[in-house]
Amino acid sequence: MRSSLKIGVPYYLKLFGVRMLSESTFHLFQDNKGMVTPAQSERTTSQSVHVNVTDPDKTQTRATTIRWRRRLRVQHLLNGFIVVLVTTVMIITELGYIPGTKLGYTCNDPLISHKYRGDTVSPAVLMVGSTILPLCMLLLTEFLMKQTIKKVFVSELWFYYKECIIGCTLVLMITEVAKAVVGEHRPHFFDVCEPDTNKNCVNGSFVEDYTCTSTRFGGYFITDSSRSFPSGHSSVSVFIGLFSSYIVQTRLPTVKTGRLLKPFLISVCLTWSVVCSLSRITDRRHHWWDVLAGMTLGALGALYTLKLIHKKLNGIEKSPRISTSTTTLLDVKNKDATSVII
Numbered sequence: 001m002r003s004s005l006k007i008g009v010p011y012y013l014k015l016f017g018v019r020m021l022s023e024s025t026f027h028l029f030q031d032n033k034g035m036v037t038p039a040q041s042e043r044t045t046s047q048s049v050h051v052n053v054t055d056p057d058k059t060q061t062r063a064t065t066i067r068w069r070r071r072l073r074v075q076h077l078l079n080g081f082i083v084v085l086v087t088t089v090m091i092i093t094e095l096g097y098i099p100g101t102k103l104g105y106t107c108n109d110p111l112i113s114h115k116y117r118g119d120t121v122s123p124a125v126l127m128v129g130s131t132i133l134p135l136c137m138l139l140l141t142e143f144l145m146k147q148t149i150k151k152v153f154v155s156e157l158w159f160y161y162k163e164c165i166i167g168c169t170l171v172l173m174i175t176e177v178a179k180a181v182v183g184e185h186r187p188h189f190f191d192v193c194e195p196d197t198n199k200n201c202v203n204g205s206f207v208e209d210y211t212c213t214s215t216r217f218g219g220y221f222i223t224d225s226s227r228s229f230p231s232g233h234s235s236v237s238v239f240i241g242l243f244s245s246y247i248v249q250t251r252l253p254t255v256k257t258g259r260l261l262k263p264f265l266i267s268v269c270l271t272w273s274v275v276c277s278l279s280r281i282t283d284r285r286h287h288w289w290d291v292l293a294g295m296t297l298g299a300l301g302a303l304y305t306l307k308l309i310h311k312k313l314n315g316i317e318k319s320p321r322i323s324t325s326t327t328t329l330l331d332v333k334n335k336d337a338t339s340v341i342i
Contacts, residue, residue, distance in 0.1 A: 114284040168240065168243075194213045
């Protein structure tokens with residue numbers, strides 16, 4: 001009688017729709033009863049189990065976040081200080097407040113006897129063009145690649161544009177320091193400076209001591225007449241042209257734009273560099289070797305910046321997602337059961 005009762009109880013419970021847990025599943029359920037809250041059993045074949053997943057490292061994560069925020073604040077202060085310092089040094093160097101090397105000249109030297117005719121590409125146009133060109137290329141390539149403005153990521157655009165600004169500033173700072181250290185005379189030096197000792201000197205003799213007597217030009221132009229090497233227009237424009245060409249070449253898909261758009265945009269970027277550089281020779285603002293040195297400096301700066309970008313992009317590691325599967329808490333015999341993560 002007792003044996004028949006032991007066999008019959010599970011059978012009658014099963015008839016009333018009550019599912020029995022296996023012995024191993026029962027022990028597993030007891031060990032994890034704080035994490036698992038079974039849903040109300042129904043007479044249907046599907047069941048749902050609500051699982052509360054807690055983060056054991058929550059306190060440590062909060063402490064790390066606080067330290068990270070503090071470190072970001074210190075970095076921002078340092079970056080702001082460096083930006084202000086570098087900008088101030090470049091401005092006072094360009095205006096001539098930091099004295100540079102004063103070189104002599106050869107009496108009536110034809111290389112520095114040209115008339116001052118102004119700039120085809122003024123410094124203001126150079127700065128505006130160098131700021132807008134890479135930004136336009138970034139926006140255009142992202143729009144053509146994503147086919148909609150809504151999918152363009154501002155953080156991704158800012159990453160490339162920030163690297164462009166930093167690299168261009170580095171090239172410009174080296175150029176300004178080199179101008180002050182070398183102190184080479186521009187092709188229109190005699191016309192702007194009008195040195196007092198050049199009037200009665202012997203042709204071909206070298207003059208070391210002189211004083212500029214020009215009243216037609218201000219102090220900035222007189223100081224700038226002895227800062228020819230290297231060409232700032234060439235270094236900045238070549239850097240911007242190469243960087244913008246790199247953006248177009250690497251980020252613009254040919255499949256979505258055709259075969260002609262990419263070469264056309266690259267030619268626009270490189271034409272900007274060539275026009276800005278060669279105009280300095282035709283305007284008699286620089287010697288040809290000044291332009292060549294500036295173009296070389298800009299190309300080296302672009303290569304250095306693009307190499308850093310590749311390192312940063314290749315160094316980004318995607319953190320693996322942590323699995324939160326709790327299927328082991330369910331009865332493996334019950335294939336119709338479902339789990340709900342809270």
